[in-house]
Amino acid sequence: MSPARAHILVVEDEAAQREILRYNLEAEGYSVAEAADGDEALLLLEEEAPDLVLLDWMLPGVSGIEICRRIKRRASGRDLPVIMLSARSEEVDRVRGLETGADDYMVKPFSLRELMARVRLQLRRARPGTMGARLQYGALLLEPEAHRASWAGHGLKLGPLEFRLLSTLMEHPGRVWSRESLLRRVWGREHDHDTRTVDVHVARLRKALRRAGAPADLVRTIRSEGYALG
Template sequence: MSPKPHILVIEDEAPQREVLVYNLESQGFRVSEAATGDEGLLLLSEDKPDVLVLDWMLPNVSGIEICRQIKTKPETRDLPVIMLSARSEEVDRVRGLETGADDYVVKPYSVSELMARVKTQLRRARPTLAGQVLAFEDIELDAETHRVTRGGEQLKLGPTEFRLLSTLIEKPGRVWSRDQLLDRVWGRDIYVDTRTVDVHVGRLRKALTQFGGEDPVRTVRGAGYSLG
C-alpha cells in the first residue's frame, strides 16, 4: 500500500481546526495540526506534508508571511498551499494568490468543497496518491489496482518495489536521494539503513527488465536514483 497522503492544517481557531482534522482523517488522510504559524513551520520542517491548508489570520506570523517563506525555499517551493480567509474581496484573493497560494477559499466554506480542493491539489502534486495511471515510456503504473505493465506485459513487483516505482514515476528525471526515498517509501518513523534502498532498487530493476528492455532506473553517483 502507498503511504497515506499527509495534510498539514495551520488554523488558530480550535473548533474550525477540529472540524477540518476530523473530515480530512475520515477521507483517509494523515493529518498534522498547528494553532500558530511558528508551530506550523516547525512541523513542516520536521515532516513535509503533501498539501498545506493555511489560515490567513494567525497570531504572530500571518498566513501570508508563512506562504511567502514556503514559496521562497527550494525544498518547499512545490508544496501546494490552500489559503483560508474571511477576506472575500478580490484584492485580498489576488494578494493571497500572488504570494504563492495555489488556491484561496473564503470563510465560511463548505467542508465538502474544501475536501474536493485538497484532492485537486494532491492530484497535481502526487498523482499516484490520487489513484491515477502514470506512464513512463512503455511502463504503466495503476495506483488503484496496484498493476504495473511494461510493453503490455504485467510485471510482478513486491509492495516495496511498487512504492519505489510509484515515487520515481511521479517525476521522471528527478533525482531522489536515498534519504528522500526512505522517507517516501518506508516512512519517517521506521529506521531502515540507506543500503536497504540499494537492495530494493536492484529488485525493482530486475522486475522492470524481466521481459527484456533497457533498465530505466539511473544511478546518479553521490546523489541517488532517477527514472530515465
C-alpha cells in the first residue's frame, strides 16, 4: 500500500452521486470523505485535512462557490486543489467557477475517466512530495519511494502502520489530528478500532524516534484533542 494515500473530500448533496464518486475514487486508491452540504464540508475541511476537494456547485446551506472562496482564502488553501462540479454548462458559470479560485472545473455529466485524470493531475501538481521526492521536517526525513524514514541520518525502524502514521503527521506539520481522523486516515474508513489503538501506535512511533535520538516532544500530545508533529 502506498505510504500515505491521498485523501479526497467529496462535497455533493445527492447521495447517489456521492456513492459513485466514492466508489471510483477508492478504486483508484484514494481514501474518501463525504460531505452532503456546505456546513458539513466546512467542518470536514478541518477534521479531515483532505488533499483535494471535489466540490458540487449546487449545495444546500453554504454554496459551493462560497466554500471554494473560503478554501482559497486560507493560507493553506493554495496547496489544496479544488475541482468544481456543476450541472450548469453556461460559459459564464465556468468563468465564475475558475474566478473563485477553483483549479479545475467539470460540467455534468462528465466522464469518470476524465475526472480521475484531472484528480491525478491536480494531486501531482500540489503534492509533489508524495509522488516521489521526500517529506522533511527539521532533521526528520521521510522518503516514500525508498520507504525509509530517518532522524538526522539515523534510520528509524518502523512497522507499516507506524510509517503511515508518521507520513500523515509529516504531511501537515503542527496540525492537530484527532484520534478519529488518524484512524480514518491511517487505518482506512472501514476501521473497527478503539481510539486507544492510536495511542499505542503513537507510543511505538515515539519509541522508534527516541531510539534514533529525536527529542521526546517531537510528537506532541494535545490533551483531549489528539496528536501533532512538532
